[in-house]
Amino acid sequence: MSYQVDENGYYGEFGGQYVPELLMPNIVELTDRYLEIIEAPEFQRRFQGFLRDYVGRPSPLYFAERTSDKVGYQVYFKREDLNHTGAHKINNAIGQALLAQKLGKRRIIAETGAGQHGVATATACARLGLDCVIYMGEVDIQRQAPNVKRMKMLGATVIPATSGSKTLKDATNEAMRDWIANPEDTHYIIGSVVGPHPFPDMVARFQSVIGAELKEQLGEKIGRDYPDSIVACVGGGSNAIGIFFHYLDEPRAKLIAVEAAGEGLTSGKSAATTALGKKGVLHGSTTLFMQTADGQVEEAHSVSAGLDYPGVGPQHAHLFSTGRVFFASVTDEDALCAAKECAQLEGIIPALESAHALSYLKVLKNDSDHVTVLNLSGRGDKDMETYMLHGLDQKDA
């Protein structure tokens, strides 16, 4: 069974290019050129150079000793939180900004939920001298204010998405509209493994540096290049694909994706796509997403803006339906507890997104020699307001 994209842009029954004709010229151009561009040795040299000297890669693989003691098995953190701009998003933003230059595009647009992808894109654009417009839901602009300020200081224009739920899904709609209206000079840097082919594959390739490094680092640390399990949070799914990518054909590594259950799977306020969604067409691909019986897209709910998306990328939909990746979910409350625990056990304040994955560690029952790698996808600076709102700064909250 192949878990990678086929020549028509599909992962099994998921994927494809379900876009209005207005977007087809851009999509066709990308489809025809993305592999040739990103596989060129000169492009790779430039990309790897940026990852090393600018992003600060490789990100460390850290043995989380006190967490391991607590859960009773060996836990390592892949420290994407230590990247420049504080999350894994920069890997893809740099990659796509370099690709945009190759395509001769001078203007970049992007959508953002938590603001991490927006900040990463604004950063890459500043560094490469590209114009940058970020679409962000009005609700997210309020709950992620520090990131909005960062984007502006980096020279980006931030445009609020005021339709629908005013979150990530709506910011994505607005970005697609912008791209339709500006087909010639603009590249759309999608921040996750969602959207029409080739975006899911392209973003996965740029993020796969996480898993590639992990293979080397594990070899040095434990003498084999695969762990027994990998745990990562999933909104659209870019950090998870990034760390899973080189292990999809390694059956000895169990892969676990953690979605946001919000206030609970049956609460009506959730973002657990694979548990609650069904197959349909959203944002340019056939995938799984939460929708009404009439086929209208439902609004997702999560305390974490980065997981507040009603769908998953088509490759995740395929990995879920084939059973290659096990999908779990964690509530807002459990994620908040896990964030506090990580802060006080490891001295690391994680992003709320990553806290969902952290929370799942205590659900796993493993032998003491079992090795789990957790993708610590981002740091929690941007979430301090939410953490304080929930009393996480109180000593015994």
Add this chain to the structure above:
Amino acid sequence: MTERVKNLFSDSSRRPLLSIFYTAGYPELDSTAPIFQILEKSGVDFVELGIPFSDPIADGPVIQQSSAIALDNGMNVAKVIAQVREIRESCEMPIFLMGYLNPALQYGFERFLDDISEAGADGVILPDLPLLDYERKYREEFEKRNLSNVFLITPQTPEERIRKLDELSTGFLYVVSSPSITGSKLQMNQQRDEYLSRVQGYNLKNPLIVGFGISDRESFLAVTQYTAGAIIGTAFIRLLEEHGIDERKIEEYIFSVKGVEA
């Protein structure tokens, strides 16, 4: 193709044709049929009836807002079909249902085609239906039911692809006037005229109907120099937004675009 569509496009004395787009279930759930009747009476040639969707990425804010209101009013695919059936009790104007793929997929695509055809719709326009899916999975299903499927072309579409989209379309070809979402100001410039004149020169099998950015007599005349007709959407939704279902206002507007003395 239905007889209604054949007659519409074969009668050259009716050209330039005027088509109106509006959203089913807007401004009220049961406004669809009354608006249709007024349009038919005012001399509109055919209608695109929007099936509202929560995430209409190819539409501008005005149509998007009308979709959101229609959904709040309780509109869905089954109700649109029932309204088409109701319209067909008294009206003959061709109806193309315009929407996004997902609501039709969830309804069951073949069941959707069966039911809209039985209700009296003439065709569909689904901007996010890929050419390949249509060719491989759905073309026969449309043909069996005499339903038209209309594809869109834009100024960026290469000639070869335009010819392919024309071959696969039945009824007409939807010509997007500029690379933008619905409701933006029509570029009154040479570029647009060159584009329309170029497409006119391809001698395609389908009549060309221009959409996006047409709002008044001036813009209607400008684009129909090169084409069989034009579609007005956003400007008409705005009219409904301002005046509700005001028969006189709607009639005045249609007359003004068609250049008919009231």
